[in-house]
Amino acid sequence: MKKKGVGMSCVLHPTGNKGAGDPSQAAIQLKPDGTFALLVGAVDIGQGSNTILRQFAADALGVPIEKILVSNFADDFAPLCLGSFASRVTLIDPHAVVNAVEDLKRRIREWVANEWEANPEDIEFDGETVYLRGDRERRSMTMDQIAAGANFGGGYNPGFLVGTGAWQPAKFHAHDPETGEMPAVGAISFGCCIAEVEVDTETGVVDVTRLVQVWEVGKAVNPLLVRAQINGGLHIGMGYALTESSYPYWPTEDYAPEKLGDYFMPTFLDYPPELIYGIEEVPHPAGVQGAKGFSEGSSNGPPPAIIAAIHDAIGVWIDTYPATPEVILKALEAKKASE
Amino acid sequence: MKQQVLTFILNGEEVAVLVTPTETLLDVLRERLQITGPKRGCDDGECGACTVLLDGEPVRSCLTLALTVEGRTVTTVEGLMVKGELDRLQKAFYERGAFQCGFCTPGMLMVAKSLLAKNPNPSRDEIRSYMAGNLCRCGSYEEIIEAIQAVAAGEY
Amino acid sequence: MTQYVGQAMPRYDGIGQVTGTTKYVDDIVLPGMLYAKCLRSPVHKGIIRHLDLSAAERTPGVVGVLTAQDVPGQNIYGASGDQPVFNPDHIRYKGERIAAVVAVDEDTCMEALEKVKLEIEEQEPVFDMFEAMKPGAPIVRPGTTHNLHEYMPGMTTRVIKLGDVEQGFAEADLIIEGRYQTTQQDHAPIEPHVSVAYLDPANRLVIHTVSQCLYFHLSQLVRVFGLPMSQIRYIGGTIGGGFGGKNDIHADHVAGLAALKFRKPVKYRETRREDLRYSGKRGVFVMEYKTGVKKDGRLVANHIKEYHDTGAYGGFSAYATEKCGMFASGPYWIPNILVEAKTIYTNKVVSISMRGFAIINGQSTMEIQMGKIAEALGMDPWELRFINAWRDGDMGASRYIVRGAGALEAMKKAAELAGVQLPAHLMAMSSRRR
Numbered sequence: 001m002k003k004k005g006v007g008m009s010c011v012l013h014p015t016g017n018k019g020a021g022d023p024s025q026a027a028i029q030l031k032p033d034g035t036f037a038l039l040v041g042a043v044d045i046g047q048g049s050n051t052i053l054r055q056f057a058a059d060a061l062g063v064p065i066e067k068i069l070v071s072n073f074a075d076d077f078a079p080l081c082l083g084s085f086a087s088r089v090t091l092i093d094p095h096a097v098v099n100a101v102e103d104l105k106r107r108i109r110e111w112v113a114n115e116w117e118a119n120p121e122d123i124e125f126d127g128e129t130v131y132l133r134g135d136r137e138r139r140s141m142t143m144d145q146i147a148a149g150a151n152f153g154g155g156y157n158p159g160f161l162v163g164t165g166a167w168q169p170a171k172f173h174a175h176d177p178e179t180g181e182m183p184a185v186g187a188i189s190f191g192c193c194i195a196e197v198e199v200d201t202e203t204g205v206v207d208v209t210r211l212v213q214v215w216e217v218g219k220a221v222n223p224l225l226v227r228a229q230i231n232g233g234l235h236i237g238m239g240y241a242l243t244e245s246s247y248p249y250w251p252t253e254d255y256a257p258e259k260l261g262d263y264f265m266p267t268f269l270d271y272p273p274e275l276i277y278g279i280e281e282v283p284h285p286a287g288v289q290g291a292k293g294f295s296e297g298s299s300n301g302p303p304p305a306i307i308a309a310i311h312d313a314i315g316v317w318i319d320t321y322p323a324t325p326e327v328i329l330k331a332l333e334a335k336k337a338s339e
Numbered sequence: 340m341k342q343q344v345l346t347f348i349l350n351g352e353e354v355a356v357l358v359t360p361t362e363t364l365l366d367v368l369r370e371r372l373q374i375t376g377p378k379r380g381c382d383d384g385e386c387g388a389c390t391v392l393l394d395g396e397p398v399r400s401c402l403t404l405a406l407t408v409e410g411r412t413v414t415t416v417e418g419l420m421v422k423g424e425l426d427r428l429q430k431a432f433y434e435r436g437a438f439q440c441g442f443c444t445p446g447m448l449m450v451a452k453s454l455l456a457k458n459p460n461p462s463r464d465e466i467r468s469y470m471a472g473n474l475c476r477c478g479s480y481e482e483i484i485e486a487i488q489a490v491a492a493g494e495y
Numbered sequence: 496m497t498q499y500v501g502q503a504m505p506r507y508d509g510i511g512q513v514t515g516t517t518k519y520v521d522d523i524v525l526p527g528m529l530y531a532k533c534l535r536s537p538v539h540k541g542i543i544r545h546l547d548l549s550a551a552e553r554t555p556g557v558v559g560v561l562t563a564q565d566v567p568g569q570n571i572y573g574a575s576g577d578q579p580v581f582n583p584d585h586i587r588y589k590g591e592r593i594a595a596v597v598a599v600d601e602d603t604c605m606e607a608l609e610k611v612k613l614e615i616e617e618q619e620p621v622f623d624m625f626e627a628m629k630p631g632a633p634i635v636r637p638g639t640t641h642n643l644h645e646y647m648p649g650m651t652t653r654v655i656k657l658g659d660v661e662q663g664f665a666e667a668d669l670i671i672e673g674r675y676q677t678t679q680q681d682h683a684p685i686e687p688h689v690s691v692a693y694l695d696p697a698n699r700l701v702i703h704t705v706s707q708c709l710y711f712h713l714s715q716l717v718r719v720f721g722l723p724m725s726q727i728r729y730i731g732g733t734i735g736g737g738f739g740g741k742n743d744i745h746a747d748h749v750a751g752l753a754a755l756k757f758r759k760p761v762k763y764r765e766t767r768r769e770d771l772r773y774s775g776k777r778g779v780f781v782m783e784y785k786t787g788v789k790k791d792g793r794l795v796a797n798h799i800k801e802y803h804d805t806g807a808y809g810g811f812s813a814y815a816t817e818k819c820g821m822f823a824s825g826p827y828w829i830p831n832i833l834v835e836a837k838t839i840y841t842n843k844v845v846s847i848s849m850r851g852f853a854i855i856n857g858q859s860t861m862e863i864q865m866g867k868i869a870e871a872l873g874m875d876p877w878e879l880r881f882i883n884a885w886r887d888g889d890m891g892a893s894r895y896i897v898r899g900a901g902a903l904e905a906m907k908k909a910a911e912l913a914g915v916q917l918p919a920h921l922m923a924m925s926s927r928r929r
């Protein structure tokens with residue numbers, strides 16, 4: 001018999017390393033043609049870090065995004081980034097980018113002030129135009145002019161206009177040995193998941209028929225990519241909930257899977273036929289424009305929502321992940337025996 | 340092992356290459372011809388990342404012995420662009436974010452290409468079952484389905 | 496001025512992915528490139544008594560072999576700095592690397608590996624972490640007397656406490672207990688582990704890596720190679736999925752050592768089988784909860800006993816056990832929390848980070864606990880969560896202050912999207928105030 005059920009979960013995901021002390025760096029250079037080369041250290045593991053860090057740089061500079069090139073190709077001159085883990089990049093790296101932009105602006109101010117024999121404090125930015133406060137008519141230069149002037153010299157003083165920046169949420173703080181106290185965390189994002197399932201009581205197979213997942217991410221820097229992360233985290237979450245174990249006969253070690261065909265990850269057919277996502281924003285004071293980061297979190301919510309839905313369908317709580325057909329059938333048997 | 344000459348049409352051009360009888364089409368494409376679009380995700384026929392079209396039909400190049408494609412036509416993701424223009428599926432995948440790490444994408448695109456050739460207007464369920472042999476650990480299934488549907492609907 | 500943050504836009508480098516032109520590490524094929532394959536332990540635990548690689552080395556096409564003796568620096572890596580690149584003596588898990596063969600192609604490597612003479616005196620392994628904690632259990636780490644991680648010398652339990660749980664339980668109207676086990680999960684990125692290494696014209700070691708965290712790994716690799724950081728060009732940045740699995744070194748050490756020894760480009764890649772069987776996994780957690788609640792649904796105490804199986808080596812596991820404990824009470828204000836967390840060694844593959852690392856284990860179990868509590872109280876599961884969800888200024892287990900709380904907002908939105916009608920008194924709640 002097929003039994004239907006629905007369940008929900010509310011979960012969190014902290015971003016950044018616990019205890020903090022996890023820095024990232026960035027550098028940005030004004031190229032001879034007036035574009036900006038942004039260099040970051042974050043590894044793009046598919047989440048799209050290059051794309052969002054470019055968005056942050058465009059906002060900080062106030063220039064069209066097409067003017068910004070970005071590279072995270074790590075070699076000798078790469079900025080340091082502790083890594084793409086702990087959902088830390090969206091929280092931490094934007095600060096490094098913004099700091100690098102501020103540093104570049106300072107360098108530009110100094111270069112321009114030197115040309116005009118003015119005070120760097122009096123140099124103002126308006127998008128791609130730089131001007132002298134109070135004398136915009138006579139004293140202004142476009143970014144293209146500055147770029148050409150500084151890089152090629154000629155009638156100008158030569159310059160190499162590069163800004164660098166770094167940031168970490170806080171200095172590292174260890175656990176207190178007695179109380180475990182560790183006040184420093186980066187930010188925390190929140191998720192809510194609602195799963196609808198169909199449990200086949202003959203075979204023990206669970207189908208997820210509909211799934212809704214919402215994440216509160218501080219600021220959705222790029223909703224297209226946020227969506228991909230919400231729907232994408234479900235892959236690992238569904239596998240964790242229902243099918244994936246590297247040791248199906250744990251603890252009998254020798255029967256481990258050795259092909260993807262015997263390690264059961266969700267396929268197109270296993271993904272819920274109806275999949276709905278949502279984004280919520282509660283800006284976090286520690287994030288640039290409130291961004292918290294969250295991407296790992298979307299694996300956290302589906303498992304308990306699916307377990308709650310199974311309970312709703314067949315009246316038993318499954319306490320062991322994954323809820324394989326074997327686990328479900330045993331639970332049904334135990335329930336019958338106790339009745 | 341003795342090498343033999345294999346001749347076939349690869350992305351519209353005839354190629355001739357020395358291969359050994361045990362080499363797979365994936366080995367030949369990637370290691371000998373440096374056509375690295377098809378990816379080696381498992382080498383067991385179970386992820387779909389190595390999918391190419393053989394005379395228009397999707398096959399797992401990791402399971403296809405190279406010598407069996409003698410005289411036949413092979414299309415890889417490198418052959419999808421026509422005159423420097425992205426294929427409609429490529430455009431839709433790009434604009435709609437139907438990938439994350441992109442490692443499964445070359446395979447997904449080739450299977451989708453063959454699906455649309457057979458069924459220009461597939462339903463959601465038809466897409467799901469036709470694509471079911473291709474795994475995406477980044478979990479981009481939903482976005483892939485939408486991209487294919489958008490192409491079918493003539494949006495690209 | 497356009498505001499770009501907040502706008503949906505396609506990936507900056509996405510054309511590469513849809514045209515197949517993005518270069519992943521395995522796409523690199525260099526002239527004269529050699530390949531490596533590793534000899535792995537066939538047993539779960541034992542002592543290597545004899546290793547004879549001479550026949551393997553004589554196989555036509557083989558350039559040479561690598562063992563622990565070929566490590567110019569220290570034969571250790573891993574987040575805890577305890578894993579040998581090539582195990583010279585005490586095997587701790589099945590599949591552990593013992594040596595490598597380097598040859599003109601992988602088939603030749605495999606042929607040569609067949610000829611290795613390896614004798615291991617097998618010992619009794621321990622797989623279950625509760626067995627491993629019993630007195631007299633087989634010892635996973637040679638030279639130690641027990642299988643528990645020590646957070647500080649002699650300290651085998653990490654305690655995290657807020658308030659006073661005993662007092663909390665005294666105030667509670669109902670106490671719910673639950674015991675849960677989470678799964679051992681493989682990352683299975685579609686891009687397997689691979690590395691390409693060679694020497695550049697300035698005689699510096701170049702490594703093309705699939706690492707998710709270059710500087711973490713660089714600091715481990717300098718130790719292995721005995722080189723200053725500046726002598727390694729560690730090149731990476733774009734990979735075919737990681738999910739935490741590539742926060743561990745799987746291939747760079749082997750490829751790098753081979754390139755240093757044979758002074759030729761070397762590719763080392765794991766097969767999918769090797770990855771599934773022998774690479775690090777998401778470690779199993781057992782979570783025991785005892786949760787006290789008032790009749791009106793307010794949570795007043797949570798006592799959590801946490802057991803994390805780290806496998807044969809330390810990895811990031813102690814960090815994970817602690818982080819799990821810090822957040823395992825979920826996004827809820829509970830004034831009295833006690834976490835007692837243990838990290839246990841067993842003869843399994845190493846536990847490493849994976850998407851949702853350290854957090855999924857607590858969230859996925861505490862939420863079942865919440866379901867049981869709602870059932871026991873006869874309360875709507877939404878209501879129970881709304882009452883307890885963090886508001887700004889609340890405090891978590893390790894005394895962090897919650898800012899930007901958003902659980903209520905996420906739940907309201909999800910209910911709306913799912914078509915769940917929530918009562919007005921819940922919809923009126925906000926994370927800004929209690």
Ligand code: FES
Pocket residue numbers: 378379380381382383384385386387388389390399400401402
């Ligand atoms: S590499 Fe061919 S199916 Fe995976």
Ligand code: FES
Pocket residue numbers: 046437438439440441442443444474475476477478479685735736
């Ligand atoms: S996009 Fe990463 S596997 Fe599909």
